[in-house]
Amino acid sequence: MRGEELVVNEALKVRALPEGGCDYLLEFLRLYRDAVQIIVDRIWDIDEKLSWKKLHRLFYSDLMRLGFRAHHAKEIYVNAKSLMDSAKGNSGRKPVLRKLSARIDKYDYKLDLDNMTLTLKLHNDYEARLKLIASRERVEKFRSWSNYELVVKYEDNEFWVSIYFKRAVRPLEPRTVMAIDLNFDNVTLAIYTLDGRRVRLKKLKTPHKKILTHKIWVERIQRKYPKSWRFIKSVRRAIEKHGERIKNISWDYAHKTGNTIAKLASKHGSVIILEDLEKLKENNKKGRRFNKRLGLWFYRRIQFCVEYEAMERNLQVAKIDPRGTSSKCPRCGGKLVEYGYRVLRCRKCGFIGDRDVTATINIYEKYVSKYSRCGVSGVAPNAPKPDEAPSGMQGNKNEAMTTES
Ligand SMILES: [Zn+2]
Numbered sequence: 001m002r003g004e005e006l007v008v009n010e011a012l013k014v015r016a017l018p019e020g021g022c023d024y025l026l027e028f029l030r031l032y033r034d035a036v037q038i039i040v041d042r043i044w045d046i047d048e049k050l051s052w053k054k055l056h057r058l059f060y061s062d063l064m065r066l067g068f069r070a071h072h073a074k075e076i077y078v079n080a081k082s083l084m085d086s087a088k089g090n091s092g093r094k095p096v097l098r099k100l101s102a103r104i105d106k107y108d109y110k111l112d113l114d115n116m117t118l119t120l121k122l123h124n125d126y127e128a129r130l131k132l133i134a135s136r137e138r139v140e141k142f143r144s145w146s147n148y149e150l151v152v153k154y155e156d157n158e159f160w161v162s163i164y165f166k167r168a169v170r171p172l173e174p175r176t177v178m179a180i181d182l183n184f185d186n187v188t189l190a191i192y193t194l195d196g197r198r199v200r201l202k203k204l205k206t207p208h209k210k211i212l213t214h215k216i217w218v219e220r221i222q223r224k225y226p227k228s229w230r231f232i233k234s235v236r237r238a239i240e241k242h243g244e245r246i247k248n249i250s251w252d253y254a255h256k257t258g259n260t261i262a263k264l265a266s267k268h269g270s271v272i273i274l275e276d277l278e279k280l281k282e283n284n285k286k287g288r289r290f291n292k293r294l295g296l297w298f299y300r301r302i303q304f305c306v307e308y309e310a311m312e313r314n315l316q317v318a319k320i321d322p323r324g325t326s327s328k329c330p331r332c333g334g335k336l337v338e339y340g341y342r343v344l345r346c347r348k349c350g351f352i353g354d355r356d357v358t359a360t361i362n363i364y365e366k367y368v369s370k371y372s373r374c375g376v377s378g379v380a381p382n383a384p385k386p387d388e389a390p391s392g393m394q395g396n397k398n399e400a401m402t403t404e405s
Pocket of ligand 1: 329330331332333334346347348349350351
């Protein structure tokens with residue numbers, strides 16, 4: 001987990017203008033497509049497993065004869081095989097290729113980001129030079145990355161290039177731990193020092209209620225036209241409109257939240273701890289905590305943005321099993337029960353705490369007990385003492401943890 005190198009991949013898709021005509025490039029794309037098709041046709045009925053080696057033996061010399069370069073050939077049969085595999089997995093129908101698109105290995109192109117040009121090596125030693133159309137800002141961040149592959153496409157009379165970049169990331173050593181609790185009403189984040197003192201607490205209200213309103217509208221419409229809603233244009237439109245709103249609201253929120261969280265984590269040098277939503281699904285089939293009507297998709301979207309923004313800043317992200325994070329006493333492990341609005345109380349030891357804040361303590365604890373052995377130094381094995389908590393307290397009185405004796 002810690003200090004390991006991660007590889008981050010990202011594609012840059014830009015429009016490209018061929019310099020001095022596009023005849024050879026189009027010819028190449030057609031030849032490439034037809035070659036992939038021929039291979040798909042020939043391997044479709046072969047039942048045995050096809051290794052790369054075997055594909056190479058079967059098709060390499062034929063492709064060379066068509067004028068392709070060595071790495072073109074490799075890309076072509078790799079492409080054909082993956083097309084076949086996914087077609088067999090999905091529809092079971094043999095794919096018929098129409099679109100013009102070619103995957104090209106780094107040995108067969110030269111990318112010049114300073115001048116925004118791309119030179120492609122084509123069949124029969126032809127070359128194509130393309131001018132890439134993209135703003136400086138979009139390209140800037142990729143300058144320090146390496147690129148290893150690209151895809152050229154021709155659609156609607158335009159050429160598009162997707163360039164695949166990667167970079168190695170060595171995550172920063174965390175100085176603090178940021179625990180994040182996602183629930184229906186808010187996203188609660190709390191930053192703890194490695195010895196368990198809370199230094200920051202923030203709650204971000206979720207737009208769940210707004211999303212739910214649109215969902216209810218959709219359901220109402222569908223109930224009114226139970227059989228026909230799919231076929232009446234105006235009804236379908238209305239449903240689409242609400243769906244569009246839900247999409248915008250949720251992505252907007254996810255982007256903002258991801259950004260806020262990563263910025264704070266960066267400022268405090270935090271490792272970000274999220275709950276593993278896949279485990280949550282297994283643990284909590286009834287979906288009591290994560291409202292069923294909204295599903296996990298919204299939380300996934302938020303986590304996706306958090307992880308993305310964290311990666312951009314070289315921050316570590318870890319996931320813990322969410323079992324018990326909102327129902328166990330962080331002090332004695334006893335069961336917590338409701339004690340007024342959004343407050344929980346432990347019957348065994350009298351611990352009282354805000355529901356969301358308590359969840360962050362448990363999340364922090366889980367992370368510490370899972371990872372402390374593999375390196376986070378100076379981590380206290382015990383939970384932060386509840387009476388120490390108000391030092392980092394922000395927000396209303398309700399959020400403070402108090403003890404009752
Ligand atoms: Zn307790």
